[in-house]
Amino acid sequence: MLSQELVAHLYKKMLLIRRFELRLAEVYPTDAVKSPIHLSVGQESIAVGVCDPLAEDDIISNTYRCHATYIAKGGNLQEMMAELYGKQTGCAGGKAGSMHLVDMSHGILGASAVVGTTIPVATGYALAMQMAAKTTGRQRVVVSVFGDGGTEEGCFYEAINFAALRKLPIIYVCENNRLAIHTPLEKRWAKDNLCERVATYGIQTYKIDDADVFKIRETMTKAVEYLRHGGEGPIFLECATYRWLEHVGPRDDHSDNYRSLDEYLDWKEKDQIVRLAAMLDDNTVQRIQDEVTAEIQAAEAFAAQSPYPTAEELYTHVYAS
Amino acid sequence: MLSQELVAHLYKKMLLIRRFELRLAEVYPTDAVKSPIHLSVGQESIAVGVCDPLAEDDIISNTYRCHATYIAKGGNLQEMMAELYGKQTGCAGGKAGSMHLVDMSHGILGASAVVGTTIPVATGYALAMQMAAKTTGRQRVVVSVFGDGGTEEGCFYEAINFAALRKLPIIYVCENNRLAIHTPLEKRWAKDNLCERVATYGIQTYKIDDADVFKIRETMTKAVEYLRHGGEGPIFLECATYRWLEHVGPRDDHSDNYRSLDEYLDWKEKDQIVRLAAMLDDNTVQRIQDEVTAEIQAAEAFAAQSPYPTAEELYTHVYAS
Amino acid sequence: MSMPANALQGDRVPEEQKGVRLIRYVDALREAFEQEMTRDPHVFLFGLDVDDHKGIQGSTLGLQEKFGKDRVFCTPLSEDAMTGVAIGAAMAGYRPIHVHIRMDFMLLCMNQLVNMGAKAHYMYNGQVKVPLVVRTMIGRSWGQGGQHSQALHALFMHIPGLKVVAPSNANDAKGCMIAAIRDNNPVIFVEHRLLYAVDGYVPYESYEVPFGKARVLQEGDDVTIVAVSHMVMEALRAQKHLESVGIQAEVIDPVSLWPLDMDTIMDSARKTGRLLVVDNAWLTCGASSEILTRALEICQDSEEPLPALARMGFAFTTCPTTKPLENVFYPNSRSIAAQAYEMVKGKGKLWEPPVDAKTEIDAFKGPF
Amino acid sequence: MSMPANALQGDRVPEEQKGVRLIRYVDALREAFEQEMTRDPHVFLFGLDVDDHKGIQGSTLGLQEKFGKDRVFCTPLSEDAMTGVAIGAAMAGYRPIHVHIRMDFMLLCMNQLVNMGAKAHYMYNGQVKVPLVVRTMIGRSWGQGGQHSQALHALFMHIPGLKVVAPSNANDAKGCMIAAIRDNNPVIFVEHRLLYAVDGYVPYESYEVPFGKARVLQEGDDVTIVAVSHMVMEALRAQKHLESVGIQAEVIDPVSLWPLDMDTIMDSARKTGRLLVVDNAWLTCGASSEILTRALEICQDSEEPLPALARMGFAFTTCPTTKPLENVFYPNSRSIAAQAYEMVKGKGKLWEPPVDAKTEIDAFKGPF
Ligand SMILES: Cc1ncc(C[n+]2csc(CCOP(=O)(O)OP(=O)(O)O)c2C)c(N)n1
Ligand SMILES: Cc1ncc(C[n+]2csc(CCOP(=O)(O)OP(=O)(O)O)c2C)c(N)n1
Numbered sequence A, B: 001m002l003s004q005e006l007v008a009h010l011y012k013k014m015l016l017i018r019r020f021e022l023r024l025a026e027v028y029p030t031d032a033v034k035s036p037i038h039l040s041v042g043q044e045s046i047a048v049g050v051c052d053p054l055a056e057d058d059i060i061s062n063t064y065r066c067h068a069t070y071i072a073k074g075g076n077l078q079e080m081m082a083e084l085y086g087k088q089t090g091c092a093g094g095k096a097g098s099m100h101l102v103d104m105s106h107g108i109l110g111a112s113a114v115v116g117t118t119i120p121v122a123t124g125y126a127l128a129m130q131m132a133a134k135t136t137g138r139q140r141v142v143v144s145v146f147g148d149g150g151t152e153e154g155c156f157y158e159a160i161n162f163a164a165l166r167k168l169p170i171i172y173v174c175e176n177n178r179l180a181i182h183t184p185l186e187k188r189w190a191k192d193n194l195c196e197r198v199a200t201y202g203i204q205t206y207k208i209d210d211a212d213v214f215k216i217r218e219t220m221t222k223a224v225e226y227l228r229h230g231g232e233g234p235i236f237l238e239c240a241t242y243r244w245l246e247h248v249g250p251r252d253d254h255s256d257n258y259r260s261l262d263e264y265l266d267w268k269e270k271d272q273i274v275r276l277a278a279m280l281d282d283n284t285v286q287r288i289q290d291e292v293t294a295e296i297q298a299a300e301a302f303a304a305q306s307p308y309p310t311a312e313e314l315y316t317h318v319y320a321s
Numbered sequence C, D: 001m002s003m004p005a006n007a008l009q010g011d012r013v014p015e016e017q018k019g020v021r022l023i024r025y026v027d028a029l030r031e032a033f034e035q036e037m038t039r040d041p042h043v044f045l046f047g048l049d050v051d052d053h054k055g056i057q058g059s060t061l062g063l064q065e066k067f068g069k070d071r072v073f074c075t076p077l078s079e080d081a082m083t084g085v086a087i088g089a090a091m092a093g094y095r096p097i098h099v100h101i102r103m104d105f106m107l108l109c110m111n112q113l114v115n116m117g118a119k120a121h122y123m124y125n126g127q128v129k130v131p132l133v134v135r136t137m138i139g140r141s142w143g144q145g146g147q148h149s150q151a152l153h154a155l156f157m158h159i160p161g162l163k164v165v166a167p168s169n170a171n172d173a174k175g176c177m178i179a180a181i182r183d184n185n186p187v188i189f190v191e192h193r194l195l196y197a198v199d200g201y202v203p204y205e206s207y208e209v210p211f212g213k214a215r216v217l218q219e220g221d222d223v224t225i226v227a228v229s230h231m232v233m234e235a236l237r238a239q240k241h242l243e244s245v246g247i248q249a250e251v252i253d254p255v256s257l258w259p260l261d262m263d264t265i266m267d268s269a270r271k272t273g274r275l276l277v278v279d280n281a282w283l284t285c286g287a288s289s290e291i292l293t294r295a296l297e298i299c300q301d302s303e304e305p306l307p308a309l310a311r312m313g314f315a316f317t318t319c320p321t322t323k324p325l326e327n328v329f330y331p332n333s334r335s336i337a338a339q340a341y342e343m344v345k346g347k348g349k350l351w352e353p354p355v356d357a358k359t360e361i362d363a364f365k366g367p368f
C-alpha cells in the first residue's frame, strides 16, 4: 500500500519539474533565458523515481536534458533559474546555462552537452566512491542518466564493461524516449534489446516500460540498498518514456509530423502527474500546486533581480589553484 | 571427405606464413628488419581458413598483426619482405613497415597500428561494396579481422551496430588469443561471451574454439556465399587461438611467466600445420616445403637487393592529386 | 594569387554579373550537394539528422527525396565509427560527405581523421586515396556555451594530409564545397552557424573555388586585416568603422586555411605595412600564430622590413553561456577597429568605434 | 625566471651536489610515483599494461606490489572511457595518473580531455577540480611509423584549461611529475621513448619542478636554441658542434610548454640576438609558431629590435618507417647546428657539422 505521504511527495516533485519547465517555455519568447532548453516535460517520473531513493551524498549525473534530475535530486531551484537567466548567482555563475547544470552540494555532477560524455565520468566517480568506501565504511552510490541515443556512443560499452569488471557502485539509467532529436530508434538501433545486450556483461538489468513512478522508485530503492550494502554493481535500468515537447526549445512540435500523435496520446494517458493527483484529495493537490507555484515564482524573482556577471569573471576558473 | 589437393593447398599457405615469420625472427637480430614485428606464429589457421574462400576482389582488413592475412589473401611476398626491409620496392615503398601492410591489387586493405581503427574503415568499405553491387551486380565481400582486445574499443560496437542496421556484406573475425600484449582476457572483459553480445545486434555469430582450419574455412565459405548471393550481413566469427611468440618481436617469451605453459602445450598439440602435414604423403610435404623455402629465399633476395627510398620520397604522397 | 572578389556578402552588389542571384549561405551549400550528387554517383552524404525535416538548417533538405536513402542517410550517434566508415568508403572510390552539427563533436573522431584519414594515402604509398568531406559547424550565441562553440581548425591544420577550408560567404561556400567534394584528400569544411542566414550572390552554375587562394574582399592602403570564418563579417564591419575615421583597411579572407595563401596576405601587408590577423578561434598554437610566423619567415628570408603584426581571437577561456561574458569572449567589429586604429595611429592611441546596427549576432534567436 | 640547471643530462656532472645520484629518466618517473603515492592515498595510477612484467618500460614496476590492485591497475583497451573515468575520479577528489603508451592513442580521448577535462572547472564555475595527470609517450625509431611517433602537444596547448609539460631529463621528469600530480588541473605529461634510458642526476628526496619556468641548460652568447622534449638532446649535441667552430649557443628547455616561460626565452634572445626554436613536432600551428609569435609580440610591445627568428621540426609529412626517410624526417644535431651557424654567420653560409658519435637514436633497438 502506498502511503498518501509518499504519493504527495512524489507528486510534488514531478509537478515542480513540470511547472518549472512549462513556465520556462512560457518565459522563453521574452529572451530572458538565452539558453538552449531541452525540456523533460512528460518524462518527469523517471527523474523523480530515480532520484527519490538517493541520499543527499549520492551522486546523479546527466546529459544536457538535466532540469528534471537536477530538481529531483534537490538542486537549488533559485540558482537553477538564475543560471538559465545567465546571472552571477546561477549554480554555475552564468557560465554554464541549461545544458551544464551542476550542484555539487546536492550530489549533482555537472551535465554535459556532448552525448555520452558523462557516462564514463560518472563511472569514474563511482570508482572513487568504491575506493572511498574502504576508508569511510559508507558506500555512496552514483547514478548515470542518459538517453537512448547515448547508448550508441562507443564510450557507453567501454564504460559498462569497465564498471562490470570492477563491480562499481553505479546505476545506469537509460531514458528511452525512442528519439534522438527527430530520428527514431529504428533508424539507429540494429535491434531493440538493450537490456539483453547489457546483461551479457554480467550486469543486472531492469526494464520498465510504462514510466510508472512507483515501479521506478521501487526498483531504484532496491538497487541503491543493494549497492549500499556490499552488493556488486553495476545495475542497469531502462525506462521507456515519451518527450512531449520539441527536442530543444519550448514548442509542442507534433505538427512537424516526424512522430505519431497516437503514441503521444497513449503516453499522455499514462501521465504520472495526472495519475498521482487523482490518488490525492483535492486539498492536498491544491496545497502542493500552490507551493510549487510559490517556489517557481521565488526562483524567477531571484533570477530576475540577480546581477549579470562582470566582464572580469570571464577569466575566473580557467585554471584551478 | 577432404581432397588431398585442398589439404595440400591449405598446408602450403599455413606453412608459408609460419616459415616466413620464423625466418623473420631469425633475421631479426641482424637489424635488416627495423620494424616492430607482431608475429602470428601459432595463429596461421585463422588467416588461411578465413582468406581461402575469398575471391581476389574481396577485401581483407587487419590490424598490425597482419603478416598472416596478407600472405593468405595472396599479397605479394617479395614486396612484403621488401617493405619489412624498408626498401623502395616494398608494398608501401618502405613507408609503412610491418604494421601497415597493404596490397590493394589483391584486396588487402592497409593495416593499422591503432587497435580498433580498421574495424569502422572496413565497415565503410563494405558500405561502398553494397552500393557498388547495385550497379555491378556482383557483391564483393569484406572481412575485418581484429584481436580480442579490439572488441574493447567503443568503435567496435558502433561499427557492428551500423553494419547490422545497414545489413552490410561484411564478416567480422575476432582472433581471440585471450591476450592483449601481456594482459589476459580476465582482466579486460567483464564476461567472456562475446558471441552472445554480438548476437543481440541481430548478427549471425559463429564460435570456433579449436582453430581447426577446415571448420574455419567451411564457416567462411558459407558466410561468403551467403553474402555474395543476397544474404543480409553482417556475420561474426570468433576464433580461439594462441600466440606462440612474444606480442611484438621474435622471441618465445614463455620464460617471462605471464602466461601458462600448459595452455601453450595444449595449443601446440592442436597445431594445424603439423596436423595437415600428417594428412599428406611425405613427397607432397617435401615438395611444399621446398616451394615455400624457395619463395621465401626469393623474397629475401629481392628485398636485400632492392634500393632504399631516396630522401625526396619523404615528400611524395602527402596529398593525393 | 588574389582572386577577384566578385561574389561577396549580401550587402555588396557585384558590378556586372549574370547568372547569379542572392541566396543564403546554407542554400548555396545545398545547391553544391545537389549539383555534385547529380554529376557524380559516387558522392553520398550522411551524418546525424541529415534526413530529418529540418535538414541541417536546411542545407540537406530534399536531398534524400531526390537521391534516395542509399545516398542520403542518417546514422546512429557514433561519430568515431561513422568517420571510419566514411574513410573506408572513400578508400573504395566513393566520395562521402560526413556531417557533424558541431565542430565540438569532431573531438570524438580525431583518431579516425588523424590516424587514418590524414595518413592513409601516405602510409600506403599512394595505394589508396581518401576523398572525404567533413562538414562541421562552429556554434555561437544563445547560450551554446563551452561545448557547442569551439572552433578547432588549428588542430587540423597541424596535421599533414588534411586540408582545411572555412568559407565566409555564400559564393565561397558553394564553390569550396564543390572543390572539396572533388578533392582527393580529406577536407575539413568549417561552417559557421551565424553565416548560414547571410545572403550572397551565387552563380547558378557549378564552379570550384580553388583552395590555397585568399580573397581580397575590400581594398585599402592603411592596414591589412586577415579574418577567418565569421570574423570576416566582423572585419568588414570594422572596415566601415575605420573608414569613418579616414583609415582604409584591406580585408582578406584566406578562405582555405590549409593550404594557406601567404602570397596574397604578404602582398597586402607589404602595401599597408600592417597585418592584423583575426581568428575565429583561440590564439595559442592557432591559425593566427601560424600566419604571423609565416609572415615573419617570409620577411626574414627576403630581408624586407617586417610589417607591424598583431592577432586577435577568442579569449583564452572556455566559452561562457551568459551574454555579457560571451560578448567579451569574442573579438567584434569594434574591438577589431580599435586594434587596427592603434596599429595605424600609434601605440596608446585609443578610439571607441560607434555601436553597430543590428547584426546577425543580435538577430540570432535560440533555442539553437 | 630561469632556473639553475643543476641536474641535467647524464654527461654533465653537477659541480657540488649532495643527495643525488645518476639514474635513468624512467626510474626517476617511477620514483616520483612511489613518493607521491606514499604521501597521498588519493593518488592512483592506471592504464593499459601498467601492471605487467615490463611495467611501462620499467616506470611502473613494483608499484602494484607496493600499493595494491586498487591503486595500480590495468584497464581494457578503452582509451576514451578510461579518460572519462579518470576525470570522474579526479572530480571526486582523487588524483589519477592515466598512462598511454603512445601519444597517438590520445586522439581517441580528445573528447573527454577537451570537452570535459579542460572545461569542467570553468564550466561548473569552480565547483569541481580535475587534478589529473595524463602520461603519454612519443615514439621514435625502429619503424614505429606514422601512428606510433606523433608528438601532439600543440593540440593540447591550444585548449584553455589544460597544462602541458615535456621534461627532457631525469631530474625534470621526477620533479615535473610530482608537480603534475599535485596540480589541480589536467596535465598532459609528454614523455619521449628515446629519453627513457638516459641517465641524469636526480635527488633522492621529493621535490617539485614548477611549471612555467624554462631551464637554461647551456649558456652562450651567439644564438639561443629553444628545444622541446627529445630535441633538447639534439640541441645539446648541436651546441657542441657549434662550439667547435667558435659559436656559443645558449640552449633552453622550456620544460613546461603551457604555461610557457617567455621571460627566460626573451632574456636569452635579447642577449644573443638570435632565436631558433626546435620543436619535436610538426611546425604548422605548433609550439614553435606560438613561441615565435610571442617573441614578436613582446618585441613589438616594448619596441625593442626583433631577434633573428627561425624554427625547425618534423617534416610536414606522416612519419615513414624506413630508416633513410626517418633520418630526414627529424631535425638532428647536425641540421640544427647548420641552421644556427647560418643564423650567426649570415644567410647562405653553409657548414656541415661532423657526424655524432653513437647516440641514443642509434643505440635504440626494436622491436619497440
Ligand atoms: C556526441 C554528440 N553527438 C551529437 C549531438 C547532437 N545531439 C544533441 S541531443 C541528440 C540526441 C540525443 O538523443 P538521446 O540520447 O536519446 O537523448 P534525448 O534527447 O532523447 O533525451 C543529438 C544527436 C551531441 N550533442 N553530442
Ligand atoms: C588504441 C590502441 N591502444 C593501445 C594500443 C597498444 N597495443 C598494441 S597491441 C595491443 C594489444 C591488442 O590485443 P588484441 O587486440 O587482442 O590483439 P593481439 O595482439 O592479441 O593480436 C595493445 C594494447 C594500440 N596499438 N592501440
Ligand SMILES: [Mg+2]
Pocket (backbone or CB within 6 Å): A147, A148, A149, A175, A176, A177, A178, A179, A180, A181
Ligand atoms: Mg532519446
Ligand SMILES: [Mg+2]
Pocket (backbone or CB within 6 Å): B147, B148, B149, B175, B176, B177, B178, B179, B180, B181
Ligand atoms: Mg589478443
